[in-house]
Amino acid sequence: MxxxxxxxxxxxxxxxxxxxxxxxxxxxxxxxxxxxxxxxxxxxxxxxxxxxxxxxxxxxxxxxxxxxxxxxxxxxxxxxxxxxxxxxxxxxxxxxxxxxxxxxxxxxxxxxxxxxxxxxxxxxxxxxxxxxxxxxxxxxxxxxxxxxxxxxxxxxxxxxKREHVSSYLGVRHIAGLLKWEAFAQAAYTADVIEQELKKGLPIADAIKQVQKVVGDRSDKLRKQYITYKLFLEARDNLKFDVRPIINSFSLLTVAYNSASIREYLGVEPYSKVNLDNELITSEKQDEFKNILTWIYGNTETNEQPVLTDSRLITNTLSHVVKKEEAIEYLIKYKDLEGAFDRTNGEKEYLSKKLVSASRAMQESLKFAFKYKNDEELLNKVSELEDLIAALKSNLK
Structure with a gap:
């Protein structure tokens, strides 16, 4: 061996x-x-x-x-x-x-x-x-x-040979304590996977081999490779200025993690995507450019990014791309908040919070009988009653 x-x-x-x-x-x-x-x-x-x-x-x-x-x-x-x-x-x-x-x-x-x-x-x-x-x-x-x-x-x-050093670099800078920044990790991952592909391994086996070498048992390397392929397609197919992507590479990962953004781009989740083909089809190039422009800006068209916080990718943009009216508004006015107002995003958020609160209260019922007449807990229940009354009033 x-x-x-x-x-x-x-x-x-x-x-x-x-x-x-x-x-x-x-x-x-x-x-x-x-x-x-x-x-x-x-x-x-x-x-x-x-x-x-x-x-x-x-x-x-x-x-x-x-x-x-x-x-x-x-x-x-x-x-x-x-x-x-x-x-x-x-x-x-x-x-x-x-x-x-x-x-x-x-x-x-x-x-x-x-x-x-x-x-x-x-x-x-x-x-x-x-x-x-x-x-x-x-x-x-x-x-x-x-x-x-x-x-x-x-x-x-x-x-x-250079490839003989790959294992050391992977353990040191991908899985180890001296980790490279996100883009460098992805570039390294793509390079060593390509080395395995040149040996004739299928893509899935190439990724598994690199995982063994680096000592990573998660799907981190596959995700890095996929996100790096998106980067290359932005650079080569769109001729997009990729310098902002390099500096904030993790934002591209956040975007791909969103199911609604993937649907907007027409790409599969990490586990299902076909890595032998290009990720973004020719029919979805405009959508791809939209996503990149909204997140990173676009030097070619002198557009600034519409996001001021990475959390807005998940909390806001992911809802906008599900509604045609909201998408058209964002393209025309570059106003993310205005586009979000044209979605059901806030309603979905509120609904999830209410469901979460309901589950918490149901869970509390399992133990409440043990603490009858507990003044501290009764005060907290009274606070909840006031909040529920306020919610009802606002909803009506």
Missing amino acids: TFEGKGNRRPQLDVNIKLIQLDQKNPRLVPYLENPNESSQLDLITVLYENFDTEVVAMSLVENGYFDEEPIIVVPDKIPSNFTFSAYPKPDDLAKALQNLINEDQINFVVVEGNRRTSAIKLITDLELRKKLSIDKVYPKTENEKIIVDISNIPCIIYE
């Missing part, structure tokens, strides 16, 4: 920062890149600087140097075609062979885990790079040569 954590330890070597490239495929960086596969190292460093607060990492590095207890994880980017890790069963022998490749300038690496630290080190040690970003005067730096030498050669755990 084989599994990702089985076998000998991976080799760990100190690698010069110049041999380490940032990761174009990192799920946290991809959303900020217009063309990830064509992005330069400067593009990636810029994204990390502008969005991931690398100055905090840099401040620690210039003060303390690099903590060897926190190696980054890399995979070879350039490597001789005849070199295979499997030719070296013992990790120490593999480490020596890799060190020889480094000494002979026959290998370099991509960082799979540790992009923030890598980018911070590059900015600290490269004056020209800081100048290109116009941050030379504000970014942490040091004149201490010992610090510069220390952070220029950092400990790296070396995996042979």
